[in-house]
């Protein structure tokens with residue numbers, strides 16, 4: 339629509355679409371009523387056109403970063419949330435061979451009821467629907483305690499020991515069961531917040547390891563993040579439109595996490611200038627490609643569990659020992675916050 343008498347100037351077609359009420363937007367491919375408008379892509383899509391577009395973008399990311407192929411067996415770390423269950427679903431829709439892994443953290447919800455148990459039920463429901471295997475690692479059964487006990491023992495925000503514990507079991511299961519890749523549901527908001535946090539601290543070690551693909555190494559599974567360019571809103575809409583039920587409540591330990599503050603800052607920038615978030619991550623990744631890859635730290639098998647570790651006893655085993663010591667009244671061991679596979683020290687980075 340051109341501006342003219344009685345028609346306010348909108349400054350061009352694009353601006354008119356952005357400013358118009360949602361009901362005025364039309365799906366670009368078919369002209370139907372759009373359910374999402376993505377100004378960073380200059381694209382609006384209806385409920386029928388969105389899922390195929392989303393899956394095509396997922397496939398593009400998989401190919402662009404050479405994540406895995408159709409004959410590979412992929413293990414998807416699932417938490418019961420929109421990102422991980424949406425990822426599992428998208429991979430199956432695309433024809434990949436993918437099973438799920440749920441780590442039962444034994445976290446209680448803010449209502450005092452079993453948050454982790456409720457999350458597990460969503461993961462189980464999807465496994466039943468898809469007919470794929472769901473591997474469950476229950477911390478209570480394997481270690482004798484869950485994340486709340488570990489957190490009380492080490493006196494640190496829960497996300498730090500939780501991250502170490504999840505990384506340990508995700509890697510262990512993927513390696514022991516011979517999967518070709520371990521996929522996590524990290525989305526653009528997670529990745530941008532991590533990058534922001536690592537950049538604020540100029541943490542070169544973590545920056546060097548922030549990538550959509552971490553190649554396999556001795557004792558380490560290949561790790562991939564096929565959703566790293568989708569926003570939270572985009573992954574949630576995909577799950578909803580595809581009829582994949584997911585847990586809506588947040589982990590109670592996520593409240594007040596620094597990552598949420600960082601996400602808020604980045605979302606304000608995104609609101610002012612659509613595309614900022616994606617450009618922040620994409621430009622970082624291409625700049626990193628031009629730098630020489632850092633030498634990986636020297637690893638040896640952990641004395642306790644045999645997992646690769648840069649020190650004699652790995653971070654996970656130190657956590658476990660500290661929790662056991664607390665339970666038996668012994669002095670606590672100092673537990674390091676960093677892990678060689680971590681991507682940030684402060685926030686919920688080990689999304690499942």
Ligand code: Q46
Nearest residue numbers: 497500589591592686689
């Ligand atoms: S589960 Fe664990 Fe997250 Fe909960 S305690 Fe933190 S790291 S917020 S993805």
Ligand code: ZN
Nearest residue numbers: 640643652655
């Ligand atoms: Zn160990």
